[in-house]
Amino acid sequence: MFSKGQIIFGIIFFIVFAIIIGYTYRKDLKLHKRFYAGSIWILIAFISFILFISAIKFLL
Numbered sequence: 001m002f003s004k005g006q007i008i009f010g011i012i013f014f015i016v017f018a019i020i021i022g023y024t025y026r027k028d029l030k031l032h033k034r035f036y037a038g039s040i041w042i043l044i045a046f047i048s049f050i051l052f053i054s055a056i057k058f059l060l
Contacts, residue, residue, distance in 0.1 A: 002010075025032075
């Protein structure tokens with residue numbers, strides 16, 4: 001399906017991409033804490049809403 005070169009490229013690309021994303025996140029951590037404080041509650045509400053809709057669909 002994939003050649004050996006494509007698999008190696010994909011693995012290296014993923015590793016380098018993860019390192020770059022981690023580095024930029026660490027660099028901007030102060031800004032994230034300042035501007036996105038409390039955003040975890042939005043995520044919890046969103047997941048709860050999806051679970052609620054799934055429960056209704058399952059029960060009905």
